[in-house]
Amino acid sequence: MSAEEELQEVGVVEHYYVKIEVAIVYVTAPIFVGDKIRIKGSTTDFEQTIKSMEIEHKQVEKAKSGDAIGFKVEKRVREKDIVYKKVSI
DSSP states (O other): OOTTEEEEEEEEEEEEETTTTEEEEEESSOEETTOEEEEEOSSOEEEEEOOOEEETTEEESEEOTTOEEEEEOSSOOOTTOEEEEEEEO
16 A cells, blocks of 8 residues: 555445355445455455445445445455545545
8 A cells, every 4th residue: 555545444344145255335434336445354354446336236336324235355255344445645
C-alpha cells in the first residue's frame, strides 16, 4: 500500500457460500463496483477488486450503508471478517 492510500472500513462479512465463492457483506459505508478492497480477519488477509455485486439477486453498481451485498471473492472469507476499501488521501 502506498503512502497516498489508506483503508476505510466499509463492511463486515455475514456469510460465505463455499461452492459459489460468494461473500454476503453488511455494508457500513458506500462501496462501488471497481473499488479495490482488502478483507481482513483472524485467518483472512487479501486484496481484490469488486468486479460485480448484487443486492437481492439484482446487479448493482453501488451500495450504501445498511445494504447487504453479495459478490464473488478470490479467496475464502469467514463471518465477521472486516471489508476495507482502499481510498486515496
